Amino acid sequence: MPGYEPADPNFESRVRSSFDRQEVNRTIGARLVKVAPGEVHIELPVRHDLTQQHGYIHAGITTTVVDSACGYAALTLMPEPMEVLTIEYKVNFLSPARGEKILAIGKVVKPGRTVTVCSGEAWAYGGGGRKQVAAMQATMIAAGR
Amino acid sequence: MPGYEPADPNFESRVRSSFDRQEVNRTIGARLVKVAPGEVHIELPVRHDLTQQHGYIHAGITTTVVDSACGYAALTLMPEPMEVLTIEYKVNFLSPARGEKILAIGKVVKPGRTVTVCSGEAWAYGGGGRKQVAAMQATMIAAGR
Amino acid sequence: MPGYEPADPNFESRVRSSFDRQEVNRTIGARLVKVAPGEVHIELPVRHDLTQQHGYIHAGITTTVVDSACGYAALTLMPEPMEVLTIEYKVNFLSPARGEKILAIGKVVKPGRTVTVCSGEAWAYGGGGRKQVAAMQATMIAAGR
Amino acid sequence: MPGYEPADPNFESRVRSSFDRQEVNRTIGARLVKVAPGEVHIELPVRHDLTQQHGYIHAGITTTVVDSACGYAALTLMPEPMEVLTIEYKVNFLSPARGEKILAIGKVVKPGRTVTVCSGEAWAYGGGGRKQVAAMQATMIAAGR
Numbered sequence: 034m035p036g037y038e039p040a041d042p043n044f045e046s047r048v049r050s051s052f053d054r055q056e057v058n059r060t061i062g063a064r065l066v067k068v069a070p071g072e073v074h075i076e077l078p079v080r081h082d083l084t085q086q087h088g089y090i091h092a093g094i095t096t097t098v099v100d101s102a103c104g105y106a107a108l109t110l111m112p113e114p115m116e117v118l119t120i121e122y123k124v125n126f127l128s129p130a131r132g133e134k135i136l137a138i139g140k141v142v143k144p145g146r147t148v149t150v151c152s153g154e155a156w157a158y159g160g161g162g163r164k165q166v167a168a169m170q171a172t173m174i175a176a177g178r
Numbered sequence: 179m180p181g182y183e184p185a186d187p188n189f190e191s192r193v194r195s196s197f198d199r200q201e202v203n204r205t206i207g208a209r210l211v212k213v214a215p216g217e218v219h220i221e222l223p224v225r226h227d228l229t230q231q232h233g234y235i236h237a238g239i240t241t242t243v244v245d246s247a248c249g250y251a252a253l254t255l256m257p258e259p260m261e262v263l264t265i266e267y268k269v270n271f272l273s274p275a276r277g278e279k280i281l282a283i284g285k286v287v288k289p290g291r292t293v294t295v296c297s298g299e300a301w302a303y304g305g306g307g308r309k310q311v312a313a314m315q316a317t318m319i320a321a322g323r
Numbered sequence: 324m325p326g327y328e329p330a331d332p333n334f335e336s337r338v339r340s341s342f343d344r345q346e347v348n349r350t351i352g353a354r355l356v357k358v359a360p361g362e363v364h365i366e367l368p369v370r371h372d373l374t375q376q377h378g379y380i381h382a383g384i385t386t387t388v389v390d391s392a393c394g395y396a397a398l399t400l401m402p403e404p405m406e407v408l409t410i411e412y413k414v415n416f417l418s419p420a421r422g423e424k425i426l427a428i429g430k431v432v433k434p435g436r437t438v439t440v441c442s443g444e445a446w447a448y449g450g451g452g453r454k455q456v457a458a459m460q461a462t463m464i465a466a467g468r
Numbered sequence: 469m470p471g472y473e474p475a476d477p478n479f480e481s482r483v484r485s486s487f488d489r490q491e492v493n494r495t496i497g498a499r500l501v502k503v504a505p506g507e508v509h510i511e512l513p514v515r516h517d518l519t520q521q522h523g524y525i526h527a528g529i530t531t532t533v534v535d536s537a538c539g540y541a542a543l544t545l546m547p548e549p550m551e552v553l554t555i556e557y558k559v560n561f562l563s564p565a566r567g568e569k570i571l572a573i574g575k576v577v578k579p580g581r582t583v584t585v586c587s588g589e590a591w592a593y594g595g596g597g598r599k600q601v602a603a604m605q606a607t608m609i610a611a612g613r
Contacts, residue, residue, distance in 0.1 A: 054231040057239060060205070085246075086199040092264045093242025094202060100238045101230075119237045120438060121462055123268035123413055123558040123605055125585045127578045142603055143562045147437065148410060148464065150560045150603065168577055168585065170558055170605045172411055172462065174438065265583060266607055268413040268460055268558055270440045272433045287458055288417045292582065293555060293609065295415045295458065313432060313440065315413055315460045317556055317607060319583065344521040347529060350495070375536075376489040382554045383535045384492060387528025391520075409527045413558035 037071035037141060040112040047113070048073065048105045055101065063098050065105075071141035073105040078134050079157070090130035092167075095137075095155050099124065099169045102139030103151035107173040110144045115175040120148070122171035130166040132159020139171075149173045182216035182286060185257040192258070193218065193250045200246065208243050210250075216286035218250040223279050224302070235275035237312075240282075240300050244269065244314045247284030248296035252318040255289045260320040265293070267316035275311040277304020284316075294318045327361035327431060330402040337403070338363065338395045345391065353388050355395075361431035363395040368424050369447070380420035382457075385427075385445050389414065389459045392429030393441035397463035400434045405465040410438070412461035420456040422449020429461075439463045472506035472576060475547040482548070483508065483540045490536065498533050500540075506576040508540040513569050514592070525565035527602075530572075530590050534559065534604045537574030538586035542608040545579045550610040555583070557606035565601040567594020574606075584608045 041047065045068045052058060052065045061083055067074035075098045077083075077090070085091040100119055108117040136156045143150040153169030186192065190213045197203060197210045206228060212219035220243045222228075222235070230236040245264055253262040281301045288295040298314030331337065335358045342348060342355045351373055357364035365388045367373075367380070375381040390409055398407040426446045433440040443459030476482065480503045487493060487500045496518055502509035510533045512518075512525070520526040535554055543552040571591045578585040588604030 051231045055236065056227050056229045057236040060227045082201050082205045084201045086196045086261075091200065091202040091242055091245075092267075093238055093245045096241050096245075097236055097238025100236075100241075116231075119271055121268065121270040121411070121440075122237075123266065125266040125577075125605060125607060126264055127585060142560075143600070150411075150562060152603070165578070168587070168605060170560060170603060172560060266556070266585075270432075270460060270462060272440060287415075288455070295417060295556075297458070310433070313442070313460060315415060315458060317415060341521045345526065346517050346519045347526040350517045372491050372495045374491045376486045376551075381490065381492040381532055381535075382557075383528055383532025386531050386535075387526055390526075390528045390531075406521075409561055411558065411560040412527075413556065415556040416554055 037110055039070045039109055044109040048108055070109050071106055073102045073139045075102045075137040076134055079132055092126055095130050095167050096124050098137035099153040099155050099167060102137040103153045103171040104173055106139035106141050106151055107149040111175050118174050118176050120172040120174050122169050124167055124169045126167050128164050128166045130157050132157045134158050147175055182255055184215045184254055189254040193253055215254050216251055218247045218284045220247045220282040221279055224277055237271055240275050240312050241269050243282035244298040244300050244312060247282040248298040248316040249318055251284035251286050251296055252294040256320050263319050263321050265317040265319050267314050269312050269314045271312050273309050273311045275302050277302045279303050292320055327400055329360045329399055334399040338398055360399050361396055363392045363429045365392045365427045366424055369422055382416055385420050385457050386414050388427035389443040389445050389457060392427040393443040393461040394463055396429035396431050396441055397439040401465050408464050408466050410462040410464050412459050414457055414459045416457050418454050418456045420447050422447045424448050437465055472545055474505045474544055479544040483543055505544050506541055508537045508574045510537045510572040511569055514567055527561055530565050530602050531559050533572035534588040534590050534602060537572040538588045538606040539608055541574035541576050541586055542584040546610050553609050553611050555607040555609050557604050559602055559604045561602050563599050563601045565592050567592045569593050582610055
């Protein structure tokens with residue numbers, strides 16, 4: 034990944050403030066753990082109330098945090114006062130999302146004035162190791178506030 | 179859509195029992211409202227604790243119910259004792275998910291012994307009308323229990 | 324599908340003229356067979372020089388005609404002098420692409436000033452019947468000439 | 469990417485022989501330039517007869533070579549006598565495919581007995597530099613011959 038130069042020096046506070054306004058993050062326990070130009074990390078605890086029928090985190094909940102990580106990675110490179118919207122994403126599920134926590138990583142692959150393409154990953158941590166559980170390819174759009 | 183013939187006459191109770199074991203459905207308030215051969219509907223209330231930064235339902239939460247609708251649509255056509263797993267999906271977001279409730283519709287496009295392809299939609303109901311908010315294309319796999 | 328109202332009454336000649344400038348269509352033998360508001364059909368002969376290792380039309384060639392059908396379906400609803408570009412697509416392959424000809428159908432699911440979402444299908448005709456071989460979900464963008 | 473151990477020591481000759489049976493490769497001028505465990509590279513000349521309306525390589529033709537690169541990357545890790553089929557892929561288009569040649573790179577992200585997930589890229593070379601033109605995420609399946 035190239036080193037990206039943010040258009041807005043306050044990119045981190047814009048991302049943190051937007052993340053805080055996402056009520057769903059409180060509901061599922063998602064926490065923002067890294068905000069860098071073109072890259073954002075979000076952590077999610079593996080909680081029983083977020084599981085599907087086999088006791089793993091539901092694919093849609095994993096998607097929720099990887100989507101946010103990708104969207105905010107795109108937002109780090111957008112000038113004020115633009116906001117970010119998800120146009121679409123595609124996710125492959127590679128392993129069961131179980132263990133202690135999920136780490137979602139979003140990275141910008143190709144920034145653009147209107148359209149930004151991102152790549153996302155989710156990793157399950159547990160038992161001293163980690164395993165990739167999901168891979169996302171996403172398209173984000175910059176929208177005026 | 180062709181009329182599908184379920185391999186297992188008890189397809190509905192298998193789907194309902196699996197849906198009930200998904201803890202996440204209680205957490206977000208998702209309800210199973212239709213189970214037919216090759217087609218499943220799930221309803222989600224528009225609740226403040228499921229929103230993103232603009233006050234709409236988060237894309238990942240909409241995805242959660244459309245994924246479940248598609249997965250269970252696939253399961254209606256699978257013989258006992260097979261279970262369904264999501265290999266991957268792709269979702270386009272068409273309009274803000276707001277209003278009173280979201281209806282997720284999952285339909286089988288192509289059933290298969292191993293791989294089943296589904297098509298999903300989410301509709302937002304409010305103010306007396308409805309609007310499509312998401313379109314999914316998903317690949318499901320049959321897995322031995 | 325709702326009935327769409329084209330912004331440009333000359334939509335058909337714009338689509339036909341753009342299709343004619345696509346050299347690849349001559350190379351693979353693709354023919355434009357229907358241009359309606361929000362819907363375009365393209366035919367492809369099943370030719371030996373377009374096949375993969377099992378003798379079926381290569382997935383990428385099927386994709387080529389479904390992509391064009393979706394892109395031109397989007398273009399039918401765009402005002403002059405906008406042109407259409409493919410941002411991304413996702414394709415599921417449902418059955419081998421063999422027989423006598425492939426019919427690619429592109430339809431607009433959600434038109435937009437900037438972003439248009441389309442749905443595409445490919446059908447293989449042969450032996451008096453037809454079978455769906457591919458399903459596409461695509462995102463198109465309007466670009467100034 | 470981890471170092472993968474091929475199940476079949478003759479993986480390269482199986483890939484080369486399958487690639488040679490793909491007639492479409494002769495038609496478009498695609499050449500296999502690297503076959504390693506879990507990674508395959510294919511080159512395509514930028515030829516006028518493969519272009520869309522703006523004179524760039526058509527998205528579907530770029531897709532054709534990235535799909536083959538991903539499929540054969542998956543095949544390098546499959547045991548004899550399995551063959552590979554594309555279940556589905558998603559491609560984002562990042563820049564115009566123009567210049568002198570296109571290099572398609574396919575890599576295995578997650579190998580599996582039945583399902584293998586791959587990641588693909590296409591790069592356009594020209595004027596002494598290179599630019600990424602496409603990013604693919606693909607799902608391949610192992611099929612008995």
